[in-house]
Amino acid sequence: MQPEIGTPIIQLPRRVYDGFGFATRSVSMFARPQSGAEVQQLMLNAQREGYTVALRGSGRSYGDAAMNGGNLVLDMTGMRRVIAWDPATGVIDVEPGVTIEDVWRLCLKDGWWPAVVPGTMFPTIGGCLAMNIHGKNHFRLGGTGDHVIEADFVTPAGEQLLLSRTENADFFHAAISGFGMLGTFTRIRLQLKRVESGRLSVEQIPARNLDEQFDYFEAHGADSDYLVSWVDCIASGSGLGRGQIHRALYLHADQDPEGVPMLDPARQDLPGTILGVPRGVVGSVLGLFNFNLGMQLVNTGKYFASVLSPRAAYKQPHVAFHFLLDYVPTWRNAYQPGGFIQYQPFIPKETARQAFKDILRLNQARGLVSYLGVMKRYRADNFLLSHALDGYSMAMDFPITASNREALWKMCYEMNEIVLAAGGKFYPAKDALMRPQDFQRGWGQQKIAAFRALRQRADPNRVLRSDLAVRIGLDEAR
Numbered sequence: 001m002q003p004e005i006g007t008p009i010i011q012l013p014r015r016v017y018d019g020f021g022f023a024t025r026s027v028s029m030f031a032r033p034q035s036g037a038e039v040q041q042l043m044l045n046a047q048r049e050g051y052t053v054a055l056r057g058s059g060r061s062y063g064d065a066a067m068n069g070g071n072l073v074l075d076m077t078g079m080r081r082v083i084a085w086d087p088a089t090g091v092i093d094v095e096p097g098v099t100i101e102d103v104w105r106l107c108l109k110d111g112w113w114p115a116v117v118p119g120t121m122f123p124t125i126g127g128c129l130a131m132n133i134h135g136k137n138h139f140r141l142g143g144t145g146d147h148v149i150e151a152d153f154v155t156p157a158g159e160q161l162l163l164s165r166t167e168n169a170d171f172f173h174a175a176i177s178g179f180g181m182l183g184t185f186t187r188i189r190l191q192l193k194r195v196e197s198g199r200l201s202v203e204q205i206p207a208r209n210l211d212e213q214f215d216y217f218e219a220h221g222a223d224s225d226y227l228v229s230w231v232d233c234i235a236s237g238s239g240l241g242r243g244q245i246h247r248a249l250y251l252h253a254d255q256d257p258e259g260v261p262m263l264d265p266a267r268q269d270l271p272g273t274i275l276g277v278p279r280g281v282v283g284s285v286l287g288l289f290n291f292n293l294g295m296q297l298v299n300t301g302k303y304f305a306s307v308l309s310p311r312a313a314y315k316q317p318h319v320a321f322h323f324l325l326d327y328v329p330t331w332r333n334a335y336q337p338g339g340f341i342q343y344q345p346f347i348p349k350e351t352a353r354q355a356f357k358d359i360l361r362l363n364q365a366r367g368l369v370s371y372l373g374v375m376k377r378y379r380a381d382n383f384l385l386s387h388a389l390d391g392y393s394m395a396m397d398f399p400i401t402a403s404n405r406e407a408l409w410k411m412c413y414e415m416n417e418i419v420l421a422a423g424g425k426f427y428p429a430k431d432a433l434m435r436p437q438d439f440q441r442g443w444g445q446q447k448i449a450a451f452r453a454l455r456q457r458a459d460p461n462r463v464l465r466s467d468l469a470v471r472i473g474l475d476e477a478r
């Protein structure tokens with residue numbers, strides 16, 4: 001049963017929250033508001049009783065962005081109504097707890113797809129805006145914020161603001177990317193992307209090393225709709241950074257008549273087995289390979305398979321292309337019991353090539369190598385604390401064990417130095433390690449000062465707080 005909104009914070013139910021990587025964990029009181037008015041009331045109660053508040057969507061951030069140890073967490077999935085959908089224009093109005101999955105399941109049959117989707121369909125739209133998430137097409141269409149027409153927003157100070165590029169434009173550009181530290185989105189109007197087929201045309205291109213990966217991305221940005229690359233982080237020497245690039249293109253109805261009925265969401269779902277293994281146990285099977293030699297075999301096999309038997313372009317449903325991991329619900333259990341961190345630096349295009357090589361060599365020298373690397377291309381955007389820049393990211397997953405934890409953290413700080421010296425920054429949605437000095441160098445004093453000034457107006461009593469915000473020293477210079 002839902003507790004009364006007026007219940008003293010200390011008497012609210014408690015829950016252990018963790019980040020998606022299991023590496024961070026804390027206990028908080030929680031409430032699940034059903035409206036903007038309830039959010040405001042809970043903020044007021046918290047402030048009166050001396051507690052701070054963090055907002056939480058689906059909890060898909062890898063680190064501590066949606067955690068608030070010892071204080072209150074507002075679970076925004078209680079606000080999950082679609083307010084309006086116009087299949088003629090592709091404009092949708094949603095509450096912030098509506099998920100990416102809710103949107104595509106409703107809109108695909110009408111020929112619309114979210115312009116930007118992450119690698120999982122479970123995040124909420126509110127959580128996606130707070131992080132200004134990216135997809136495999138950032139270099140073409142930007143982040144999710146670029147497709148927001150307007151939003152309703154409430155601040156802890158009690159202001160109800162309409163945000164758009166012309167109304168409260170400073171808040172619009174700061175709340176999107178502001179990791180929930182200025183207030184709460186309560187309604188979001190999004191423009192979706194027209195699609196004529198339920199499938200994409202996908203090509204897999206082998207790359208013999210990191211230089212070939214970069215050359216391909218630079219040559220094919222203009223004629224690709226999506227680009228993403230798998231990086232073998234274990235290969236060394238002349239094969240350093242080798243891998244496989246996936247390039248995808250939208251299909252017109254006349255190019256793929258059989259794909260038109262696949263706009264039916266029921267025809268997007270994947271079969272119950274992957275390579276003959278039931279989906280539910282794929283995570284445990286992956287666990288068997290989760291050691292250096294095992295992953296070396298997997299990576300080498302995957303790379304040579306793509307070189308020796310190159311596939312012609314094939315057609316793949318949108319869901320399979322974007323959300324394959326969601327169909328292996330237990331995959332992250334392969335990293336149990338210690339969990340894992342995802343390290344994802346963003347580096348300008350001029351320096352990324354060398355920096356990624358330095359990072360891979362450092363990992364190999366330290367004997368702490370990611371089992372999977374994923375490279376993507378970005379363009380710069382106008383959102384104040386956005387992670388995106390005109391350059392590249394490489395996401396790497398590192399398992400945590402009792403014996404490697406100290407060495408892993410030390411190596412990550414060494415990587416931070418490489419990233420920052422190259423003019424790069426980190427992704428708050430993935431981060432578990434950024435320190436105040438890293439945040440300041442990554443974003444620069446000017447942007448952080450501008451954000452703090454907006455925060456002073458929106459939340460003068462510092463009701464909003466997350467473990468991430470404390471860790472990176474957001475309020476240090478208060």
Ligand SMILES: Cc1cc2nc3c(=O)[nH]c(=O)nc-3n(C[C@H](O)[C@H](O)[C@H](O)COP(=O)(O)OP(=O)(O)OC[C@H]3O[C@@H](n4cnc5c(N)ncnc54)[C@H](O)[C@@H]3O)c2cc1C
Pocket residue numbers: 020054055056057058059060061062065066076096097117118119120122123124125126127128130131132133134135136179180181183184185186325429430466
């Ligand atoms: C398997 C996997 C793949 C992923 N792939 C990608 C990817 O390709 N690209 C990418 O960019 N990200 C990716 N992510 C990260 C994910 O998209 C982000 O962490 C996203 O923010 C998660 O949304 P959420 O609803 O789970 O929010 P949470 O993780 O719960 O919260 C994220 C932030 O949103 C804030 N917030 C939540 N609701 C509101 C609200 N109503 N108003 C204001 N602030 C709010 C929270 O305070 C927090 O700071 C991936 C994550 C996973 C697990």
